[in-house]
Amino acid sequence: MISNEINNGINGEPSIPGDKSISHRSIIIPSISNGISEISNILKSDDVKHTINAFKSMNVKIEQNNNKLIIYGKGLNSLNKPKDYIYLGNSGTSARLLTGLLSSQKFESILKGDQSLTKRPMSRITDPLTKMNANIKTSKGKLPIKITGANLKPASIELKLPSAQIKSGILLASLNTLGKTRVTEFKVTRDHTETMLEAFGANIDIKKEENKKIINIVGQKELISKNVDVPNDLSSSAFFIVSALINNNSNITLRNINNNPTRNGIILALKKMGAKILIFNERLNNNENICDIKVESTNLNGCELNQDFADLMIDEYPILAVAASFANSPSVFRGLKELRVKESDRLKLILLNLQNCGVNCKSIGDDLFIYPSNKFEIKKNIIKTDFDHRIAMAFAVMGTKIGPLEIEDSEAINTSFPNFKNEINRLGGNIS
Numbered sequence: 001m002i003s004n005e006i007n008n009g010i011n012g013e014p015s016i017p018g019d020k021s022i023s024h025r026s027i028i029i030p031s032i033s034n035g036i037s038e039i040s041n042i043l044k045s046d047d048v049k050h051t052i053n054a055f056k057s058m059n060v061k062i063e064q065n066n067n068k069l070i071i072y073g074k075g076l077n078s079l080n081k082p083k084d085y086i087y088l089g090n091s092g093t094s095a096r097l098l099t100g101l102l103s104s105q106k107f108e109s110i111l112k113g114d115q116s117l118t119k120r121p122m123s124r125i126t127d128p129l130t131k132m133n134a135n136i137k138t139s140k141g142k143l144p145i146k147i148t149g150a151n152l153k154p155a156s157i158e159l160k161l162p163s164a165q166i167k168s169g170i171l172l173a174s175l176n177t178l179g180k181t182r183v184t185e186f187k188v189t190r191d192h193t194e195t196m197l198e199a200f201g202a203n204i205d206i207k208k209e210e211n212k213k214i215i216n217i218v219g220q221k222e223l224i225s226k227n228v229d230v231p232n233d234l235s236s237s238a239f240f241i242v243s244a245l246i247n248n249n250s251n252i253t254l255r256n257i258n259n260n261p262t263r264n265g266i267i268l269a270l271k272k273m274g275a276k277i278l279i280f281n282e283r284l285n286n287n288e289n290i291c292d293i294k295v296e297s298t299n300l301n302g303c304e305l306n307q308d309f310a311d312l313m314i315d316e317y318p319i320l321a322v323a324a325s326f327a328n329s330p331s332v333f334r335g336l337k338e339l340r341v342k343e344s345d346r347l348k349l350i351l352l353n354l355q356n357c358g359v360n361c362k363s364i365g366d367d368l369f370i371y372p373s374n375k376f377e378i379k380k381n382i383i384k385t386d387f388d389h390r391i392a393m394a395f396a397v398m399g400t401k402i403g404p405l406e407i408e409d410s411e412a413i414n415t416s417f418p419n420f421k422n423e424i425n426r427l428g429g430n431i432s
C-alpha cells in the first residue's frame with residue numbers, strides 16, 4: 001500500500017467500525033449466557049472473526065441477520081469440546097480472554113495463533129490462572145497452549161501488570177468457579193468486561209478505593225442474555241483524528257464513538273498538545289460513555305506524558321508519535337514498556353520508521369523522545385510493520401503529509417479496520 005501526500009485536507013464524516021474490545025466481549029459473554037442476544041454494529045474484522053469461529057467450534061449457534069449477530073447462549077457450563085484446535089490468528093485479546101474462560105470448562109482445548117501472536121507472552125495470564133488450579137501447558141510461556149479444563153478454586157489475585165486482558169481472563173474464569181474470586185488492580189485498565197458482566201447479571205461487586213479497584217465475583221451464577229449495541233472504536237478513530245489535525249484545511253466529525261474514561265488518554269494527550277477537538281453529544285449506551293467528536297487542523301505543541309497515560313492509551317502511541325512529529329516543540333512519552341509486547345515491538349518500529357522518515361527521535365529505557373522539525377529528509381520510504389495493523393495505519397497517516405510512503409504488509413490492517421483505506425480516500429486521502 002502506498003500513502004501519498006495530500007493538499008486539501010481530510011474532510012467529512014468517516015465511518016468508524018465497532019469497538020474491537022467490546023466486540024470480542026459481545027461474542028464471549030452472550031455465548032455463555034442463557035437466552036438469545038442480538039449484537040448490533042459488531043466489528044467485522046479478522047480478529048473478531050476468530051473469536052466468532054472459536055465459539056462456533058464449541059457449538060454456539062451464531063447467525064448473521066440484517067447486520068446483526070444473533071447469539072444463542074449456551075450457559076456457563078455447556079460449551080462443547082471443539083473438534084480441532086482453536087486458531088486465533090493475530091488476536092491477543094481472544095487468546096488471553098479465552099484462556100481464562102476455557103480453563104474453567106470441562107474439556108480439553110488447544111489454542112494457536114499466527115507468527116506474531118505466537119511470540120507474545122501468555123504466562124501473564126496462565127500464572128494467575130494456575131493460582132486458581134487451572135491446568136494449562138504453554139510452549140515456554142507462549143502459544144500453542146493446551147488447556148485441560150478443571151474445577152477451579154477461587155483465589156485473590158493482585159494484578160502485577162496493568163492489563164485488561166489479564167483481568168478479563170481471570171474474571172471469565174471465575175464465572176464458572178464456585179466461590180468468591182477477587183481481582184485487585186492498582187492501575188486503570190479498560191473496564192469493558194466488568195461493565196458487561198454487570199449488565200448480564202453476574203454476581204459481581206466493584207469497589208474503588210484510593211489507589212486500587214477491587215472486583216469480587218461469586219461464580220456459578222448463570223448470566224442472562226441481553227442485546228448489545230457496540231459503539232464505534234476510539235482507537236480506530238485516532239487515525240482520522242490525527243490525519244485531520246496534521247493536514248491543513250481539515251475538518252471532520254466522528255459519530256457514536258466510545259469515550260470510556262479508562263481508555264480515552266489519546267483525547268487527553270492531543271488536547272494537551274493544543275488539538276482543536278470538541279467532544280459533544282455525550283451520552284450513555286449499555287453503561288459505556290459515547291460521544292461525537294469534531295476535529296480541525298491544528299498546529300500542535302509537543303508535550304510530556306508520564307507513565308499513567310500509557311495505561312489509558314497504550315494502543316495509541318504509534319499514531320500519537322506521528323502527531324508529535326509535526327508539533328512545534330519536542331515531546332517525551334514515558335513508561336512504554338508494554339509497547340514492546342503488542343502485535344509487534346511497537347517502540348522499536350516507531351523509532352525505526354520515524355527515523356527513516358527523517359524525524360529526529362530516540363528512546364532511553366522505555367521512554368520515547370521526539371524532536372520535530374519542519375524538514376523531513378526521508379532516508380527510506382518503506383515502512384516496516386511486522387504485520388502490525390496500528391503501525392501500518394499510523395504510517396499511512398504520516399504518508400498523507402510527507403508521502404509517498406510504502407507500507408509493507410498492509411493487509412494487517414484487516415485485523416481491526418478493513419475499510420481504513422477506502423475511508424481515508426473518501427475523506428480526501430490518496431492511498432493506492
Ligand code: S3P
Nearest residue numbers: 021093162163164165166314315
Ligand atoms: C485489550 C487490552 C489491551 C489492548 C488490546 C485490547 C482488551 O491490552 O492493548 O489492544 O480488549 O482487553 P492489555 O490489556 O494487555 O494492555
